[in-house]
Amino acid sequence: MITALAFVLTLGVLVVIHEYGHYRAALACNVKVLRFSVGFGRVLWSRRMGADGTEFVVCALPLGGYVRMLDEREGPVDSSLVHRAFNRKRLWQRAFVVIAGPAANLLLAVLLYSGVQWMGVMEPKAILSAPPASSVAARAGLKSGDWVRARSADGTNWQDIRSMADLRWHVLEAQMEREPLYLMLSDSQGRGSRNVRLDFGAVSADPQSSDALRSVGLGVPWSQALLGEIKAGGPADQAGLRRGDTVTAVDGVAILDAQMLREAIQARVEQPMAWTVDRAGQSIQLTVRPRADRSGAGAVGRIDAFVGLAPQSVLVSSGALEGLMEGARKTWDVSALTVSMIGRMIVGEASIKNLSGPLTIADFAGQSAQRGWTSYLAFLALVSVSLGILNLLPLPMLDGGHLMYYLFEGLTGRPVPDAWLDRLQRGGLAILLALMCVALFNDVARLVGFH
Numbered sequence: 001m002i003t004a005l006a007f008v009l010t011l012g013v014l015v016v017i018h019e020y021g022h023y024r025a026a027l028a029c030n031v032k033v034l035r036f037s038v039g040f041g042r043v044l045w046s047r048r049m050g051a052d053g054t055e056f057v058v059c060a061l062p063l064g065g066y067v068r069m070l071d072e073r074e075g076p077v078d079s080s081l082v083h084r085a086f087n088r089k090r091l092w093q094r095a096f097v098v099i100a101g102p103a104a105n106l107l108l109a110v111l112l113y114s115g116v117q118w119m120g121v122m123e124p125k126a127i128l129s130a131p132p133a134s135s136v137a138a139r140a141g142l143k144s145g146d147w148v149r150a151r152s153a154d155g156t157n158w159q160d161i162r163s164m165a166d167l168r169w170h171v172l173e174a175q176m177e178r179e180p181l182y183l184m185l186s187d188s189q190g191r192g193s194r195n196v197r198l199d200f201g202a203v204s205a206d207p208q209s210s211d212a213l214r215s216v217g218l219g220v221p222w223s224q225a226l227l228g229e230i231k232a233g234g235p236a237d238q239a240g241l242r243r244g245d246t247v248t249a250v251d252g253v254a255i256l257d258a259q260m261l262r263e264a265i266q267a268r269v270e271q272p273m274a275w276t277v278d279r280a281g282q283s284i285q286l287t288v289r290p291r292a293d294r295s296g297a298g299a300v301g302r303i304d305a306f307v308g309l310a311p312q313s314v315l316v317s318s319g320a321l322e323g324l325m326e327g328a329r330k331t332w333d334v335s336a337l338t339v340s341m342i343g344r345m346i347v348g349e350a351s352i353k354n355l356s357g358p359l360t361i362a363d364f365a366g367q368s369a370q371r372g373w374t375s376y377l378a379f380l381a382l383v384s385v386s387l388g389i390l391n392l393l394p395l396p397m398l399d400g401g402h403l404m405y406y407l408f409e410g411l412t413g414r415p416v417p418d419a420w421l422d423r424l425q426r427g428g429l430a431i432l433l434a435l436m437c438v439a440l441f442n443d444v445a446r447l448v449g450f451h
Contacts, residue, residue: 021104105388112381114327120317123163129259131217234304258308396428
């Protein structure tokens with residue numbers, strides 16, 4: 001229920017903001033607006049408002065919306081209103097009306113990201129778990145318990161890292177650009193200081209794929225290898241493990257953190273493991289045999305016990321002006337990353353598996369809503385940026401396609417011929433339908449565990 005409500009709220013807010021941008025720009029250019037619609041299909045609610053009697057409607061299919069303006073190309077226009085028809089407006093005015101929708105989404109993202117900064121959010125500290133032996137982080141010399149304090153693109157100009165989420169974002173940026181990232185480290189208590197260089201030139205994993213951070217070695221924040229709730233009758237219970245046990249070694253290998261223990265468990269499907277645990281100061285030897293979990297793409301080991309404590313957290317917040325600047329910076333960064341990812345998919349450097357549709361959006365909307373308002377607002381900002389950027393793509397049927405028509409008109413002094421408009425609209429519709437099918441397929445594949 002929460003997922004459905006969060007999904008409807010997400011689409012409703014983003015569609016209303018997008019179309020409101022078009023609407024306000026049209027009024028500013030003295031274009032008569034006939035209808036403001038949220039959704040498509042059967043009308044559920046309608047009301048006429050404003051001096052022009054604009055019809056505001058809510059329709060049954062909430063997967064978009066539109067603003068219908070007075071236009072001689074769509075029907076006869078009374079001679080007294082011709083000056084208010086969209087097609088009679090100057091080129092810059094038509095372009096302004098079109099670009100106002102995506103601009104409204106980007107402005108909303110700035111305000112949402114700023115709001116998250118103003119409200120403050122508890123995020124895990126950038127204290128690292130032990131990286132896998134073959135990872136970029138391991139080769140750079142990172143180890144369990146390292147606290148990342150700052151980052152730099154050149155090893156000279158440093159900027160603070162405020163949380164694990166902040167670190168992951170800059171790692172993702174560096175991966176996308178195949179550029180090195182310098183990190184300033186201390187121990188988990190803030191003692192000492194050393195610098196390392198992460199080199200992404202040879203990283204083959206897709207930066208947007210599920211194993212990207214794992215390939216770098218920065219998957220999850222540090223947490224003690226301590227056992228929490230244990231399921232009755234499960235492998236942990238059968239082995240004699242208890243809540244509060246701290247695992248210090250597995251098969252003679254020292255366990256440095258919870259993530260290291262989880263990976264050891266997952267790799268040993270139905271195989272006995274020799275565990276050394278600390279129980280109230282006493283060292284105990286136990287044999288644990290993880291069961292096989294085949295719910296995903298392959299079998300992994302499970303012991304039916306909660307492994308690890310909640311990671312250390314820090315409150316990330318900003319003042320009024322600083323928060324607004326951070327919101328603008330975040331919106332710019334996400335926009336640039338989105339454009340870069342689209343470009344990489346076009347040239348084949350990134351997988352089309354990264355395309356997501358309504359099912360994935362609904363799932364993420366529900367998860368973020370359950371984590372709290374700040375998490376949901378950050379998710380809403382991310383989708384708003386994506387919607388704004390996608391609408392600016394130079395595809396017919398999208399705002400960016402109309403801008404391309406206006407660019408042609410500005411360069412040649414004449415509009416795109418009607419015959420070409422018809423062909424381009426048909427081609428654009430085919431491309432959009434194909435992208436929607438791919439996105440929906442990816443959604444289903446993720447739900448059943450294929451991606």
